[in-house]
Amino acid sequence: MDLRFxxxxxxxxxxxxxxxxxxxxxxxxxxxxxxxxxxxxxIRKLVDYDLARINIPREYGGHGGDILDLMIIFEEIAKRFPTLCWSFGNILLYGNEIIGVNGNTEQKEKYLPRLAKGEIKFSFGLTEPDAGSDAASIRTRAVFEDGHYVINGNKMFITGAGVTEYTITFARTAESKYNGITSFIVDTSLEGYSAKQLEKIGHRGSNTCEVTYENVRVTPGDILGGQEGLNKGWWQEMKLLNQERLVLSSCALGIAQAAFDDALVYARAKLGRTQDKGVAQMIQHQLADMASSVEAIRYLIYAAAWKETKGMQPVMETSISKYFSAETAKKVVTQGLDILGADAALMEHDMQRYLRDIMIYSIGGGTSEIQKNIVAKTLNL
Ligand SMILES: Cc1cc2nc3c(=O)[nH]c(=O)nc-3n(C[C@H](O)[C@H](O)[C@H](O)COP(=O)(O)OP(=O)(O)OC[C@H]3O[C@@H](n4cnc5c(N)ncnc54)[C@H](O)[C@@H]3O)c2cc1C
Incomplete structure (x- = not known):
């Protein structure tokens, strides 16, 4: 057994x-x-560091990196500014990963080199006002008319939809719940597309939007994967879930680590001042508990990622990672708040931002309850 990177x-x-x-x-x-x-x-700086091509296959000019590379990048960024993880995700995940996994050769040749240079970004439009956890019940429609698909509908909570050049849009093309969804590559400059930024408590700056499609006309060539992708959108999405859960887990880990690091610095100073042995032990135990949680998240999620790189299809493990990292990181941050006491209420301390940012991890990318449903299902319950 060798647990080193x-x-x-x-x-x-x-x-x-x-x-x-x-x-x-x-x-x-x-x-x-x-x-x-x-x-x-x-984002420009990340492109200058040559990181935008990290998970593009070598035959398309990339570095051929895997999920472990993405997690390392996201964990380190999340320690300082997790919003940037999601914004960079507009290239690495919703661009490179989606096109790389599900695009046809023509689409890969068209989009991947431009993504690598940071010339374009993608958003991912699945959720709707009445289709969140039950995403397959989307109502946005694409109707074939005069050689074009005409898209009408509304999307909700779409990350980066107001600043990305393209958006992967899931739309109903047939009545079957799971076999009637198609994903389209939609150019956001097309007539009838509009995105309105939503103001939210955490991950501020990630440009979460409400999106409207009003007679947006795309061609059959814009179907993700080409004609073969017609009515396959749901199954294309399924192929990306393990990666998405793991990347979000690494962001949660980064936030938990940052909360722990800040609390440690604060506690050392406080322990130096306090004469009260009871208070000192409370702080020590709290930090020991936080350190244990951070360590547990780290080993759990990277072990699941390792299985993913070995092609072991670790569905249960990635769901456990997503659920456990989101909920445990939330607990770590609230312990950090306790350690700072009244200072935690001050905007000058980042702990309040960690709290605002971590709350969203129990929701986005499949809620904690949905992850638990998946775990239960894999246990045949
Ligand atoms: C900041 C942010 C960014 C996002 N970015 C994107 C994006 O880029 N693209 C995109 O498509 N979506 C995005 N989302 C949407 C996100 O994926 C959904 O919010 C999520 O799937 C939950 O859907 P919902 O909010 O409608 O909650 P609901 O599905 O209405 O759930 C409400 C509550 O009911 C529970 N619940 C629902 N169904 C079940 C069930 N079957 N069993 C047990 N409990 C259940 C949930 O766990 C939750 O607690 C984003 C969300 C946020 C907050």
Whole structure:
């Protein structure tokens, strides 16, 4: 048994740590959170570090990286500014991963080189006002007319939909619940597409939007995967779930680690001042508990990721990772708040932002209850 990362992965982590220290000083992260603006500038920097091609297959000019690479990148960024993970996800996940896994050759040749250069970004439009956890009940429709598919409907909570050049849009093309959904690559400059940014408590700056499609006309060539992808959208999405859960788990880990690190610095100073042995032990135990939780998340999620890289299809493990990391990181952050006491209420401490950011991990990418449903199902319950 060998639980070490490979040298290549350690180097990537080192690069990411440098990137975060150089490009995202704490003050800058606070400013971006306050302004609630999409971090275009930081995306540009990530592209300059040659990270946008990390998970593009080598035959399309990429580095051929895997889920472990993505998790290392996301964990390190999330320690400082998790919003950037999601924004970079508009290239790495919703662009590279979706096109790489489900696109046809023509689509890969068209989009992957431009994604690698940061020229384009993608969003992922599945959720609707009345279709969240039960995503297959979407009502957005694409009707074939005069050689085009005409899309009408509304999407909700779509990350980056107001700033991305393309959006993967799930629309109903037949009546069957699971076998009647098609994903289209929609150019967001097309007439009839509009996105309105929603103001939210956490992950501010990730440009979460309500989206409207009013007679948006796309061609059959815009079906993800080409004509063969017609009515296959649901199954294309299923192929991406393990990766999505793992990447979100690594963001939750990054936030938990940051909360622990800040609490540790604060506690050391406080322990130096307090004479009260009871208070001192309470703080020590709280930190020991937090350290245990962070360690547990780390081993759990990277073990699941390792299984994914070995093609073991770890559905139960990725669901456990997503559920456990979101809920445990939330607990770690609330313990961090306890350690800071009244100071936790001050905006000058990042702990309040960690709380605002971590809350969303129990919801986005499949709620904790849905993850538990999946685990129960794999246990034949
Ligand atoms: C910040 C943010 C960004 C997002 N980005 C995107 C994006 O880019 N693209 C996209 O398509 N979507 C995105 N989403 C949507 C996200 O995937 C959905 O919010 C999520 O799937 C839950 O759907 P819902 O909010 O409608 O909740 P609901 O499905 O209405 O659930 C409400 C509650 O009921 C529970 N519940 C529902 N069904 C069950 C069940 N069968 N068993 C047990 N409990 C259940 C849930 O766990 C939850 O607690 C984003 C959401 C957020 C908050």
């Amino acid at each position: 490979e040298e290549r992965q350690e180097k990537l982590r080192e690069t990411m740590r440098k990137f975060v220290e150089q490009e995202i000083p704490r003050e800058y992260a606070r400013e971006l959170d306050e302004k609630d603006e999409f971090p275009h500038h930081l």
